[in-house]
Amino acid sequence: VMGVVSLWTVIGLPAVAHRWFGSGDLVWFLPVPVLVLVCVWGIFHTVRHQHEATPFLLTLALCFLGYTGLIISIWPNIVPPSLTIWDASSSPSSQLFALVGTVIVLPIILVYNGLQYRVFRGKVREGDAGYR
Known part of the structure; x- marks a missing residue:
């Protein structure tokens, strides 16, 4: 499914095709589809x-690579092609507040x-009464 969606996106959206193949950055983007193929082979194996x-x-890893490919395709636009990531983000003070809370x-x-x-390590063993 990921391959079909990826091909359809490149064929259907010229901006995405240019981003992947026309900007000269294919060398930097090529590890993503190669790693997708490696992951798919690894899963079946x-x-x-x-x-x-x-x-x-x-x-x-495959899900992460799918999101990575999506980000590469639409960067820097969040809602293509109207809203950039910097327009959609909150103020630096709000981000700092969230960062401190997270830390x-x-x-x-x-x-x-x-x-x-x-x-709770080792408290319940398979076969004990009440464990199913």
């Missing part, structure tokens, strides 16, 4: 060999979740 975590991680709260959340996993 690891699913056949019954790996558990690898297909999930490769799918996450304070995120470590607290991560430490709390880590402690939860540590406290």
